[in-house]
Amino acid sequence: MLNVLYVDDEQINLELLEMAFRKDFKVHKSISAAKGLDLLNKNSMDVIISDLKMPGMDGIQFIREVKKQYPAMNCILLTGYYEPKLLNDPEVQSMLFKYVLKPFKKEELRRLIVEAAGPVVN
Numbered sequence: 001m002l003n004v005l006y007v008d009d010e011q012i013n014l015e016l017l018e019m020a021f022r023k024d025f026k027v028h029k030s031i032s033a034a035k036g037l038d039l040l041n042k043n044s045m046d047v048i049i050s051d052l053k054m055p056g057m058d059g060i061q062f063i064r065e066v067k068k069q070y071p072a073m074n075c076i077l078l079t080g081y082y083e084p085k086l087l088n089d090p091e092v093q094s095m096l097f098k099y100v101l102k103p104f105k106k107e108e109l110r111r112l113i114v115e116a117a118g119p120v121v122n
Contacts, residue, residue, distance in 0.1 A: 001026050002117050003044060007036035007062060008051040008078075013102075017049070017078075020106050025113060033057035037065055045073070046117040047097075052079035052086075060086065063095050074116035076100055078109075 006017050007030045014029040021027055028043060030036035033054060040048070048066055052059040063075045074097035077086075086092045087099060097116045100109060 002046045002113065003028060004047050004049060004113060005030065005036060005040055005045045006049045007033055009054040021110065024110055033062035036062060040066065047113050048073055048075040049078050050075065052077055052081055060092060067095050076112060076116060078102060078104060
């Protein structure tokens with residue numbers, strides 16, 4: 001089973017994503033980017049999903065830190081905010097596997113998570 005780390009500052013979003021995919025993936029939840037980095041350093045993850053707008057360290061800063069430590073890690077930005085500047089920023093584009101707007105379509109996000117994980121040996 002794939003290990004997915006989901007970082008979002010809203011508890012309800014963490015619970016909803018876990019409920020949506022509990023049969024498909026092991027969802028590790030974090031209420032902040034700092035706690036997410038700690039979880040990532042203690043557990044092997046296959047894919048990272050992060051909210052964009054969070055207090056303290058935002059989703060881009062979080063993904064930047066993830067990429068410093070784990071350059072091959074695929075990261076999905078899941079956000080309720082359409083940010084054209086981010087989508088056109090070459091640095092951001094190089095860090096993201098995909099930019100997904102909330103509310104997500106379950107089957108589409110499931111496909112992206114599996115695709116982002118790449119070949120997994122169980």
